[in-house]
Amino acid sequence: MVGRDLRTDAGGDPYDAPAALLMHGNEADPVFCYANRTAQGLWGLTWDEFIRLPSRLSAEPLVQAERDRLLARVRAHGFIDDYQGVRIAKDGTRFRISSAVVWMVVVEGATHGQAALFREWAPA
Numbered sequence: 001m002v003g004r005d006l007r008t009d010a011g012g013d014p015y016d017a018p019a020a021l022l023m024h025g026n027e028a029d030p031v032f033c034y035a036n037r038t039a040q041g042l043w044g045l046t047w048d049e050f051i052r053l054p055s056r057l058s059a060e061p062l063v064q065a066e067r068d069r070l071l072a073r074v075r076a077h078g079f080i081d082d083y084q085g086v087r088i089a090k091d092g093t094r095f096r097i098s099s100a101v102v103w104m105v106v107v108e109g110a111t112h113g114q115a116a117l118f119r120e121w122a123p124a
Helices: 037-043 061-077
Strands: 020-024 032-035 079-088 094-107 110-118 120-123
Touching (some): 032 037, 061 110
Antiparallel strands (some): 020 032, 079 094, 094 110, 094 120
């Protein structure tokens, strides 16, 4: 429980929401298993490209250690609501996300991965 409403908009379909929503699974090298249209647009990836992408590749190699620390914090606390960082799109464009909420996806006691929601981004 993150203690706040994570709805992506005023009740519409999360896939078409203006906030970016994405999730990766529990693999040793987690692969994205969901990305709404906003996330797909930011990264410049189609659905098929996104769901084959190891999530570590959404960040540049130089910031992957920072990303690993973030994910460890999420595992330890269940969620964080203060993440910011630079990500890289398919075409090499960099963008900074801020005020991201990242949480563990748990269904009936089983962990299925980690998800992220963010509404703020800008060119980096």
